Amino acid sequence: MTIRYETPHDAAAVEALLDRSFAPGRERKTAYRLRDGVPAIPQLSFVNALPGGAVAATLRFWPIAVGWDRVPGLLLGPLAVDPALQGLGFGKALMRHGLAAAEADGHRIVVLVGDPGYYAPFGFTRDLTRNLAMPGPVEPHRFLARELVPGALDGVHGMVQRVSDDAIYAPPALIGAGLPVFAEP
Ligand SMILES: CC(C)(COP(=O)(O)OP(=O)(O)OC[C@H]1O[C@@H](n2cnc3c(N)ncnc32)[C@H](O)[C@@H]1OP(=O)(O)O)[C@@H](O)C(=O)NCCC(=O)NCCS
Numbered sequence: 060m061t062i063r064y065e066t067p068h069d070a071a072a073v074e075a076l077l078d079r080s081f082a083p084g085r086e087r088k089t090a091y092r093l094r095d096g097v098p099a100i101p102q103l104s105f106v107n108a109l110p111g112g113a114v115a116a117t118l119r120f121w122p123i124a125v126g127w128d129r130v131p132g133l134l135l136g137p138l139a140v141d142p143a144l145q146g147l148g149f150g151k152a153l154m155r156h157g158l159a160a161a162e163a164d165g166h167r168i169v170v171l172v173g174d175p176g177y178y179a180p181f182g183f184t185r186d187l188t189r190n191l192a193m194p195g196p197v198e199p200h201r202f203l204a205r206e207l208v209p210g211a212l213d214g215v216h217g218m219v220q221r222v223s224d225d226a227i228y229a230p231p232a233l234i235g236a237g238l239p240v241f242a243e244p
Contacts, residue, residue: 060115060149062156065104072114073106080139089195090172093134093221094121103133103161107140107149116140116149118157125168126191127217132168133161134219154181158207167211170204170219172197181205190216 065073077085085091099119107116118138125132135157140149158181161169171183172193187204190212206212 060152061108061110062105062153063108064101065099065106065117065119069106069114069117073117076114076117076141077137077139079142081137085137088172089193089197090134090136092194093123093219095221097121097221097223100133102164103157105153105157105160107153114141115144116153118153120157120161120169122222123170124220124222125170125212126215126219128215129220130168130211130215131166131222132170132219133166135169135171136173138173150177158205162207167208168204168206168215170202172201173203175200175203178203187212192218194218194220 099121103120105118106114109115116139119136121134123132123134124130138150138153140147140153158169169183170188170191171178173183175183175185182205183203184205185200185203187206188202191202191204193202204212
């Protein structure tokens, strides 16, 4: 297998792979609110290509603003492997590659919504999101984060926000004033 950057030519294959890997309606998930109108980071968008070029797996990262101080961070995902090729190490290889690239590029915080059984071995934990909230419903135990720089989430609290839009989120002063906060306190 070859891991390489996603190119514009891969877009249709990646969308088809995501459609095959996830249940219909994936775009309605809360994580997609953070991606709405925001392109994935090209330097952190990878595919796993088979000999001949077919796309076997995809991993993208999106820029996000974390907490009320809008600390720069990354949203990891979607991660998807062709259903016919799952369990062969494609996903783990993409995770290792993507996280190493993110770290090398100087990113400090990675957030995701996903299965803790899969992501814990990569250092993702619910403990790091206890002071954070997503802008919509998520199962709290699937709301995970990893620090690429130790301590990067120290003192960071509040909503994970779409990077390009300040206006739709309430200011910090309104925390606790009846606003919906979807993660556990
Ligand atoms: C989840 C997914 C990305 C894993 O990729 P993969 O290439 O199939 O997995 P890998 O071969 O790298 O890793 C296999 C290991 O992960 C484990 N694993 C796979 N899915 C898992 C899950 N949901 N929870 C916990 N462990 C999981 C397997 O049991 C296996 O463990 P082992 O190495 O101890 O035998 C892939 O199955 C997939 O695309 N699923 C559908 C889309 C999806 O759910 N994406 C993740 C969104 S959170």
